[in-house]
Amino acid sequence: MAEADEIIHQSTRLKIMSVLNALPEDEALEFKRLKAISQATDGNLGAHLATLEKAGYVAIEKDFVGKKPRTRAQITRAGRKAYAAHLQYLKAIIEGGSAEG
Amino acid sequence: MTIPREDAARALKEAEAAADRSATAIGYERASPHLILWGVIWVVANSLGVLRAPYGGVLWPSLIVLGVIGSVVIGLKTRSRRGGRNQAVGALTIAFAFTLLGFGIQALAPTGSVVVAEGVMTLAIGMAYMVMGLAIGWRMTAIGTAVMLITIFAATWGREQFFAWMALAGGGGLILGGLWLRKA
Numbered sequence: 001m002a003e004a005d006e007i008i009h010q011s012t013r014l015k016i017m018s019v020l021n022a023l024p025e026d027e028a029l030e031f032k033r034l035k036a037i038s039q040a041t042d043g044n045l046g047a048h049l050a051t052l053e054k055a056g057y058v059a060i061e062k063d064f065v066g067k068k069p070r071t072r073a074q075i076t077r078a079g080r081k082a083y084a085a086h087l088q089y090l091k092a093i094i095e096g097g098s099a100e101g
Numbered sequence: 102m103t104i105p106r107e108d109a110a111r112a113l114k115e116a117e118a119a120a121d122r123s124a125t126a127i128g129y130e131r132a133s134p135h136l137i138l139w140g141v142i143w144v145v146a147n148s149l150g151v152l153r154a155p156y157g158g159v160l161w162p163s164l165i166v167l168g169v170i171g172s173v174v175i176g177l178k179t180r181s182r183r184g185g186r187n188q189a190v191g192a193l194t195i196a197f198a199f200t201l202l203g204f205g206i207q208a209l210a211p212t213g214s215v216v217v218a219e220g221v222m223t224l225a226i227g228m229a230y231m232v233m234g235l236a237i238g239w240r241m242t243a244i245g246t247a248v249m250l251i252t253i254f255a256a257t258w259g260r261e262q263f264f265a266w267m268a269l270a271g272g273g274g275l276i277l278g279g280l281w282l283r284k285a
Binding site: 004006009011014015016017018019020021022023024033037038039087090091093094 | 102104105106109110112113115116117119120121122123124126127
C-alpha cells in the first residue's frame, strides 16, 4: 500500500496540487488564477506554495510582464508522482478502511 | 499518519472538485480568444450587411476563411505538449463546420432570404456552443443559449433591423462571452 503524504494531505495544499496537476505538462498558472481556482486566500496560498516548493513538488517562477510583476506556479514531475501516489493511498483507504502510512 | 476512511473520502472529493475546476478554467481560457475572434467577424459581417455592401455575396466566405486561419493560429499558439483539456479547440472546430454547414443551407435556401439563411446558420452555431458547453463548462452553454435567443428574437421581432441586431447583440454577445470566459 502507498504511504500518506503529509505535505500534500493538508486541505489547501491538496487543492493546489489538484489544480496544478490538471494543467497540461510544462504549463504554469498565475498566482491570481491559482488562488481563484483553488479557493485559497492570498496569505495562505503563498505559505502553502512555499511548503510545496520546499518539498520539490511545485516550481515557482517570478518574472515581469512589462512593469508588472508576475508569479506563476507549476507542478514538477516529482509533484505529479507524489500526488498520484497520495490519491492512490486515499482510494486504498476508502476501499479497505483506515490505514497507517 | 492515520487517516480515517471519512477523511480520505472527503479529501478525495475535494481533490476531484479542484481538478474539475482547473480543467474547466483551462477549457474557458482556450475557448475565449476564439469567441472574441468570431465575435469581431460577426460584427464586421453584419455591420456591412446593414450598409448593404455590394460585395455581400463574397463577404461572409472571405471572413470565414480569415476566421478559420485566425482560429488555427490561436490553436497553434495555445497548443500544449500533452493536450490537456484542449477539447475547446477541437470543439470550436466543430463550430466552424457548423458555419460551413450554414453556408450550405444558405446556398440551398429556396427562398433566397439572407435573413432566413443567416438565422439558420446562427442557430446552428448557438447549438454547437451549447453542445460544447457539455465538455467545457456551463458558461459555454449559456453563451450558446444567448446566441440562439438573440437570433430568434431578431428574426421574429427585429426583422427590419436584423443585421444591426446580429452585429450588436450577436457579435457583441460573442465578444462579451469570450471576455466572460477569460474572467472565469
